[in-house]
Amino acid sequence: MAKNILAENYLKELNAEVPATRKCLERISEKTFDWKPHEKSMQMGYLALLVADMPRWITYAVEKGEIDLATYEQKEFKSASDLVNIFDKNVQDVNNTLNNLTDDILTKTFYLKNQGQVLFSSPVNNTISSTINHWVHHRGQLTVYMRLNNIPVPSIYGPSADEKTF
Numbered sequence: 001m002a003k004n005i006l007a008e009n010y011l012k013e014l015n016a017e018v019p020a021t022r023k024c025l026e027r028i029s030e031k032t033f034d035w036k037p038h039e040k041s042m043q044m045g046y047l048a049l050l051v052a053d054m055p056r057w058i059t060y061a062v063e064k065g066e067i068d069l070a071t072y073e074q075k076e077f078k079s080a081s082d083l084v085n086i087f088d089k090n091v092q093d094v095n096n097t098l099n100n101l102t103d104d105i106l107t108k109t110f111y112l113k114n115q116g117q118v119l120f121s122s123p124v125n126n127t128i129s130s131t132i133n134h135w136v137h138h139r140g141q142l143t144v145y146m147r148l149n150n151i152p153v154p155s156i157y158g159p160s161a162d163e164k165t166f
Helices: 005-027 044-063 080-099 124-148
Strands: 066-068 109-114 117-123
Touching: 005 044, 005 080, 005 124, 044 066, 044 080, 044 124, 109 124, 117 124
Parallel strands: 066 109
Antiparallel strands: 109 117
16 A cells, blocks of 8 residues: 555556556557658657556656666567557556655655756656656557557547447
8 A cells, every 4th residue: 555645646547547558559550660640750669668668757756766868778569569568567566666655755856867967857746747647648649640540549538439338
């Protein structure tokens, strides 16, 4: 059980998003990994990996206090099942992390860096919240990519055009 009310709320919010996110990742076809809707857009495979990986950002924020983009390990994937496995591991890890979250960690500063240079900093508390929002945003972006590739979009907060019921 989480040690404070914020941790409990983060766990509740994060885990409410997990089933729909997992359904999205399960449906991504390897054939679409290189596809992107515009030359300035991310490739679908990269976007799907971002969605699978973002829960790990919270673990890093809490446990390490920083992410350095120059040294942050990008996971390797070749299939939708790889993406799901990455996601499942990250969700398990972030649940363990949030279950051990204490008030003193929430007030520490998180740093986003590139080659040691600070790009952004904020209290861990704010970082967790904004990361969950950022993650949901990119899942929404992924559903647009899915729609444009005729990949059925799962029900997320209610019925989708592809799934009329939950």
